[in-house]
Amino acid sequence: MNHPLTELNRRLGGIAYGGDYNPEQWPRETWHEDVRLMREAGVNLVTVGVFSWSRLQPRPGTYDWSLLDEVLGLLHENGIAVDLATATAAPPPWFTRRHPDARPVTASGTRLSHGSRQVFCPSHPAYAAAADALVAQLAARYGDHPALVMWHVHNEWGNHNALCYCDVSASAFRTWLRERYRELDTLNEAWGTDFWGQRYSDWEEIDPPRETTALRNPGQELDYHRFSSDALLDRHRAEAALLRRFAPGTPLTTNHLGTLEKKVDAYAFAPECDLISVDHYLPAADPDGHIDLALNADMTRGMAAGRPWLLMEHSTSAVNWQPVNVAKRPGEMRRNSMAHLARGADGIMFFQWRQSRAGAEKWHSAMLPHGGTDTRIWREVRALGADLASLADVVGTRVRADVALLFDWNNWWALELQARPSARTRYLDLVREWYEALWALNITCDVIPPGQDLTPYKAVLAPNLYLLADEHADALTRYVRQGGHLAVGCFSGVVDARDQVRPGGYPGALREVLGLRVDEYLPLRTEDTIRLSDGSVAVQWAERVEPRGCTATVRFADDAGGGPARGGPAVTRHAYGAGTGWYVATRASGPTLREVVRQVAETAGLRSVADVPEGVEAVRRTGPGGSFLFLINHTDGDVDVPVGGLGLLDTVSDGSHTKIPAGGVAVLREERPPRQA
Numbered sequence: 001m002n003h004p005l006t007e008l009n010r011r012l013g014g015i016a017y018g019g020d021y022n023p024e025q026w027p028r029e030t031w032h033e034d035v036r037l038m039r040e041a042g043v044n045l046v047t048v049g050v051f052s053w054s055r056l057q058p059r060p061g062t063y064d065w066s067l068l069d070e071v072l073g074l075l076h077e078n079g080i081a082v083d084l085a086t087a088t089a090a091p092p093p094w095f096t097r098r099h100p101d102a103r104p105v106t107a108s109g110t111r112l113s114h115g116s117r118q119v120f121c122p123s124h125p126a127y128a129a130a131a132d133a134l135v136a137q138l139a140a141r142y143g144d145h146p147a148l149v150m151w152h153v154h155n156e157w158g159n160h161n162a163l164c165y166c167d168v169s170a171s172a173f174r175t176w177l178r179e180r181y182r183e184l185d186t187l188n189e190a191w192g193t194d195f196w197g198q199r200y201s202d203w204e205e206i207d208p209p210r211e212t213t214a215l216r217n218p219g220q221e222l223d224y225h226r227f228s229s230d231a232l233l234d235r236h237r238a239e240a241a242l243l244r245r246f247a248p249g250t251p252l253t254t255n256h257l258g259t260l261e262k263k264v265d266a267y268a269f270a271p272e273c274d275l276i277s278v279d280h281y282l283p284a285a286d287p288d289g290h291i292d293l294a295l296n297a298d299m300t301r302g303m304a305a306g307r308p309w310l311l312m313e314h315s316t317s318a319v320n321w322q323p324v325n326v327a328k329r330p331g332e333m334r335r336n337s338m339a340h341l342a343r344g345a346d347g348i349m350f351f352q353w354r355q356s357r358a359g360a361e362k363w364h365s366a367m368l369p370h371g372g373t374d375t376r377i378w379r380e381v382r383a384l385g386a387d388l389a390s391l392a393d394v395v396g397t398r399v400r401a402d403v404a405l406l407f408d409w410n411n412w413w414a415l416e417l418q419a420r421p422s423a424r425t426r427y428l429d430l431v432r433e434w435y436e437a438l439w440a441l442n443i444t445c446d447v448i449p450p451g452q453d454l455t456p457y458k459a460v461l462a463p464n465l466y467l468l469a470d471e472h473a474d475a476l477t478r479y480v481r482q483g484g485h486l487a488v489g490c491f492s493g494v495v496d497a498r499d500q501v502r503p504g505g506y507p508g509a510l511r512e513v514l515g516l517r518v519d520e521y522l523p524l525r526t527e528d529t530i531r532l533s534d535g536s537v538a539v540q541w542a543e544r545v546e547p548r549g550c551t552a553t554v555r556f557a558d559d560a561g562g563g564p565a566r567g568g569p570a571v572t573r574h575a576y577g578a579g580t581g582w583y584v585a586t587r588a589s590g591p592t593l594r595e596v597v598r599q600v601a602e603t604a605g606l607r608s609v610a611d612v613p614e615g616v617e618a619v620r621r622t623g624p625g626g627s628f629l630f631l632i633n634h635t636d637g638d639v640d641v642p643v644g645g646l647g648l649l650d651t652v653s654d655g656s657h658t659k660i661p662a663g664g665v666a667v668l669r670e671e672r673p674p675r676q677a
């Protein structure tokens with residue numbers, strides 16, 4: 001049987017294309033124009049009802065299906081399929097009025113007001129009851145609707161309300177803790193409550209880590225992150241169970257936030273979905289936002305276990321929630337879409353179809369802008385629809401990666417708790433630096449959690465593993481011993497799953513594999529830089545490394561410029577078992593990390609996807625349908641790439657060379673793809 005997404009693509013006749021459709025914002029006449037223009041643009045799938053709860057249930061106990069009945073019918077008549085949302089991300093005002101204590105409370109005790117979305121406490125039973133009732137009704141009414149091809153559970157779980165500190169949450173937290181620890185003494189031990197006299201003698205004494213006088217207990221805070229993510233996961237499971245019960249046979253998804261959201265462990269939600277979808281928005285302040293995009297896409301593929309996935313939302317141009325909302329340049333939206341497609345997406349969707357004229361997101365771009373069809377954005381949206389239609393053969397092909405990059409929400413939470421050696425050590429920065437080295441070398445990686453099977457990968461990169469659970473440490477050790485190649489970034493292997501420091505010297509769990517011991521961590525002042533023996537400059541962090549079998553391949557400079565660890569190892573390499581372990585004991589710059597990745601690649605026998613100039617992104621998808629090489633030119637100049645094939649899109653290829661205009665995208669259908677190492 002086909003994967004549910006591939007089956008969906010089959011029903012759609014190709015790559016999914018469309019966006020969030022919010023018809024309730026517009027008069028009925030507009031709906032007819034909407035579907036006409038959707039067809040003109042090649043839209044074949046829209047997400048309906050994401051924020052429609054107050055229309056679907058205008059009063060407690062009263063449902064009104066007229067809007068959905070009509071809109072779903074109209075879409076179906078026009079051959080546009082529907083991803084129907086459960087609408088639970090925006091409880092109506094009547095709900096809040098009835099249940100004022102279901103509003104979320106901040107760590108400082110402020111109860112939030114209605115007037116936005118996701119105004120609910122994830123653990124509140126009144127919310128659960130109201131949401132479940134709505135989902136059951138929706139599922140029963142539309143489960144057999146011919147337009148329905150997919151269920152869209154909630155919307156971006158935890159985007160605005162993941163951490164709630166109300167009394168209901170407190171009580172749910174205690175229940176969660178009892179299940180996790182069973183004995184209060186085990187919890188006391190895990191949280192180190194003998195420090196600062198915090199020992200608990202009754203479960204009822206435990207509260208969420210609310211705002212307090214000084215530093216909070218880190219174990220308590222780490223567990224609060226876990227609990228809060230799990231509370232939302234429980235809600236997801238409840239909605240999914242209702243959909244499966246009342247409307248079996250239609251695949252369900254939820255739009256994950258990927259690295260956009262620290263508070264929700266997206267990997268934990270993935271197995272609870274029939275197909276994986278994600279949202280991604282470019283950070284406008286980042287001139288290389290397309291690298292952030294690639295990282296998220298590779299993570300989404302990791303969640304999808306290598307299978308195709310769906311880009312549920314991105315933007316045609318500017319968003320409206322960053323300090324300065326930079327508009328995309330002509331061609332950028334196409335490059336973004338093609339980069340997602342290249343990395344395994346079999347659907348390209350947007351927030352939203354028609355740009356709002358009222359409400360909080362009227363300055364967010366859409367497929368159909370305020371200016372209508374005589375606009376650059378609309379022309380690009382239409383052209384993209386045609387491009388995607390011409391790439392239908394790509395559907396179902398896979399991206400193969402021989403490298404895994406480890407990403408872990410538990411680690412993200414732990415690393416950024418209070419009172420660490422340096423508050424400047426931010427997880428996403430570390431991940432991004434390492435990912436960027438892979439991106440620059442066009443080595444495709446899967447971004448996966450450390451608990452996943454590593455044996456399919458020739459090499460594993462771990463930008464940071466500050467928190468490393470025992471079983472994950474064992475798996476990494478075994479991986480290297482059996483011939484795997486592992487490169488690890490600074491401040492890793494330090495604490496166990498409880499956030500307790502591993503004794504005997506850093507990097508605790510990784511000393512043996514890396515063949516070294518770290519005597520002391522030496523964070524740097526903001527303004528300080530240190531020189532390395534490879535001529536590069538590092539920042540923020542140094543370590544006094546004592547080799548125990550490893551070789552230093554780069555050292556901190558031997559003079560005062562080498563900083564507090566002057567003369568010591570900065571990058572090391574260690575033969576261990578049948579494999580190799582590298583360690584980078586500082587915040588190295590791009591060239592140093594690229595060299596580490598190059599060495600890993602050489603040792604592990606990894607190759608770049610294609611030999612292309614800097615700034616050109618190369619990714620390959622292969623499958624029974626063929627082999628497709630995507631080449632995305634992020635530079636301002638035309639490039640000539642020494643690879644050939646049958647050119648799709650606007651690609652000009654003579655069989656051995658391909659020209660890609662500045663900012664352009666080439667897709668080559670290859671006769672015989674070069675063996676990817």
Ligand code: GLA
Pocket residue numbers: 155156279281313319320351361364
């Ligand atoms: C999120 C939400 C959408 C919309 C966009 C704006 O992704 O899911 O409803 O608010 O952000 O960028």
